[in-house]
Amino acid sequence: MALGKEQMKTLYRNLVRADHFDKMMMNRIMQGKLIGFYHPGDGAMAAGVGASTFLGENDILNPHHRAHGMAYMAGKGIDVGRYLAEHTGKADGCCGGRSSFHWSFPEQKVYGASGFIGWHFCPVVGWGWASKRKGNQVVLMASGDGSYGQGGAHEAMLSAMNWKLPIIFFCENNGMAIHSTADDMHPMPDISSLAQGYGMPAVVIDGQDVFAVAETVIAARKHALAGKGPTFVEAKTVRLREHDVGTPDLARAEPRDPEYLEELKQRDPLVLATKRVLAEKVLTQKQIDKIIKEAEEEVVVVEKFADDSPIALPSIEELQAGVYA
């Protein structure tokens, strides 16, 4: 159950990659090189990387919208070039350049985001039911604390528990839902408290610790594959920046304290993970420098792929083929 040295290296590498991709997206939105919005993941990438890096190929992933799922994408091994091309309206995008932030990678069983927070609760029961029938896959459903204010959350957890579905309800609790604070929105700000009402095993972990997240999700996945049903994992994390680029960073109607946000950077997962891998001699500084250099090079390749891809100009027939109702 405990992580080995190679697993720790993989997690660290994915965390560095995810962090570089997040910065890439930030740079591009500021340069006007992305379609739509960007919801930065700065300082909150460990939860997604830890949760998704050791999912199986068959496992269904519904990523969190923060950093547009990039932490989960890096972990799940999707083609980031096609992901960026999608965000730039290019023909080589994973959905033909039509979705921007509402992407999907069905071939890797990654079903992405919607403009409606909490949309996923009901579909996830269907994915869970399918996974149970197949018997060799689990569903990781990631969302934030705000999404658990939606009524569908109750229906999903109730159904998942009644039918013992192999679903991991993975909640990134950063204490903020756009401008609302979690303690204003939830009587009990530990969202995992909700799961206990359904008799669902629930844990709260440090979402800034990529290794802790991975070990927990590995245990939750094993629980699901053993036919024991759903689990709830609440990863406490932070939001270091505004909800999305261009929106004021407010808590209620007041600007968040910049001094406090600066202090929170001590909890940056990359800072914590770097200390850990050096202290435990999992990696040397030279190896870390190499990982960073490779991530920088990967960003260059990804951006070139997206930039070189032609602008998506689908025909009317192609557009209609994607309309179901």
Added chain:
Amino acid sequence: MKSVGIIVNPAAGKDLRRLVAHGANSTHSEKINAVVRMLRALDALGVERVRIAPDPSKLGERAIETAADGLQSIDAGILEMPWLLGSRTDTERAATLMCEQGFGCILVLGGDGTSRAVASHCGEVPLIPISTGTNNAFPRMLEGTLAGMAAACLIRAAAGEEALQRAPILRLLADGEEVSHALVDIAVIDILDTGAVAVWEGHSVSELFLAQARPDSIGLSAIGGCLEPLEQGCGEGLHLQFGALDHPAAVHVTAPMAPGLVIRVAISEHARFAGRTPVHTSKGVFAFDGERELAVDSERKWEVLFDPHGPRVVDVQRALSLGIERGLFRDDFQPPIP
């Protein structure tokens, strides 16, 4: 009159052992209820001021709001702290402030790890550790009202050391210098990772040093408790070395490693110790009070020191007895002259 402090760890009792064992869920609502009960008891027995350490979930604020209607004269508030990081640092900062501000007692709600964080920073302020964690070696199961009453007895009716005990502490030394410490156990785990922090796989322990070993506890110290219990105040620790289950010379012990997780381990050697004793294992990770934290550096000389002069802990029964004996529960109570 000295103030009473309350530190609640919102994260205690929620870790991985809910998944891999059968740990109880210590919910926010139950923690708030426990604090409400403490506030009511402190108020009823005449404590003038209580400060609750702030936490990101605002458990203290919620408890004060809930208790407010029934409180008569106590000044109940939140300890002023500039900001919170949502980590152990918050607990340590709160304990430091309560020490600096001369608090008379701190009620600590959490597990062994929480008590350790407080004990590291509270100086000589006496503790009443109450279990809301997974394992209950240092803190004990104690109803909130009684805990509040014991704190009130200590503040108002006891004097000096008469209701206090010294808990022992284990100090880990690297090349003769202290690098960390534990209130209950220091373990060497033969795996590299410090992943989800909590130690729950008994078979991965290679060496164990205990300051307490009681048969009525759960966790690593229970292994010692089920093999050779240490009497309270005996002035000695217990050192265990683990072997393979099929080792012919091993003593096999069945012990509760986590709630609902009773496992069999093989002990190749065990001995009581006082003072310093060497760490034999040269690779792995040190865990302090059940939480993995520090990699073993094979180039350093590691020792564990049993120090009988650890944190001051309130003897709850003794404090309550003194309170009754000195009339704190009667209307004609006269506070002792200091």
